[in-house]
Amino acid sequence: MRKKIVAGNWKMNTLPQEGVELAKGVVAGRGEVSNEVSFIVCPPFTHIAMVAEALKGSDIEFGAQNCAAEAKGAYTGEVAASMIAALGCKYVILGHSERRQYYGETSETLNKKMEQVYANGLTPIYCVGENLEEREAEKHFDVVKAQIEEVVYNLTEEQFKNLVIAYEPVWAIGTGKTATAEQAQEIHAYIRKVLAEKFGALAEETAILYGGSCKPANAAEIFAKEDVDGGLIGGAALKAADFLAIGKGF
Numbered sequence: 001m002r003k004k005i006v007a008g009n010w011k012m013n014t015l016p017q018e019g020v021e022l023a024k025g026v027v028a029g030r031g032e033v034s035n036e037v038s039f040i041v042c043p044p045f046t047h048i049a050m051v052a053e054a055l056k057g058s059d060i061e062f063g064a065q066n067c068a069a070e071a072k073g074a075y076t077g078e079v080a081a082s083m084i085a086a087l088g089c090k091y092v093i094l095g096h097s098e099r100r101q102y103y104g105e106t107s108e109t110l111n112k113k114m115e116q117v118y119a120n121g122l123t124p125i126y127c128v129g130e131n132l133e134e135r136e137a138e139k140h141f142d143v144v145k146a147q148i149e150e151v152v153y154n155l156t157e158e159q160f161k162n163l164v165i166a167y168e169p170v171w172a173i174g175t176g177k178t179a180t181a182e183q184a185q186e187i188h189a190y191i192r193k194v195l196a197e198k199f200g201a202l203a204e205e206t207a208i209l210y211g212g213s214c215k216p217a218n219a220a221e222i223f224a225k226e227d228v229d230g231g232l233i234g235g236a237a238l239k240a241a242d243f244l245a246i247g248k249g250f
């Protein structure tokens with residue numbers, strides 16, 4: 001049985017105390033959602049320690065939205081995977097389209113980040129997805145294939161067992177446009193096939209999340225699809241009630 005996951009990417013939103021209130025709201029309502037669903041929140045770095053405190057005693061896990069490609073040293077402004085792990089994080093989002101687009105993250109950088117993430121016992125939530133132009137040119141399969149081959153194919157089997165994938169079509173992120181459940185299933189099944197070409201039956205166990213304007217109103221239809229194992233949620237993760245309601249979509 002694959003894990004069912006609802007992960008919240010808070011991006012650069014909330015002040016620390018607001019983040020704590022949001023985390024508390026998720027904890028307060030968590031009991032209304034089946035414990036077969038795992039919840040993860042990924043606040044900004046500055047709030048992680050405080051959010052960790054607010055989550056104490058609950059089964060809600062937390063992670064970071066990025067990490068440095070190097071282990072430590074003279075890299076002003078960067079945050080190392082070891083620092084994230086020391087705060088109790090279990091996950092790190094890697095390769096989000098905003099990082100690829102605005103900060104020039106390439107597969108080369110992401111390979112280095114992956115190394116740091118695994119060296120520190122963390123699990124990457126590795127994002128893949130095509131932009132609108134690529135979708136319209138029907139290149140979406142090739143785009144996600146390359147994003148997987150250039151990074152995920154470099155993992156060992158042991159590392160691969162500890163990997164979450166998020167398929168996030170860039171044209172659906174923060175735009176209110178969602179992939180249809182059929183579009184999501186089609187590409188999630190394809191991603192699983194590409195993973196299986198390298199890792200065989202282990203790919204059956206990989207959680208592949210959908211991300212892109214996922215909300216309570218559309219989560220159930222998307223999550224009902226065989227190869228969709230949950231969601232990476234941006235905007236709707238900023239309201240505890242919506243985030244939890246998405247978890248009820250399974």
Ligand code: PEP
Pocket residue numbers: 009168172173174175211212213214232233234235236
């Ligand atoms: C995201 O950026 O990971 C995301 C899915 O954002 P939104 O839900 O706001 O589209």
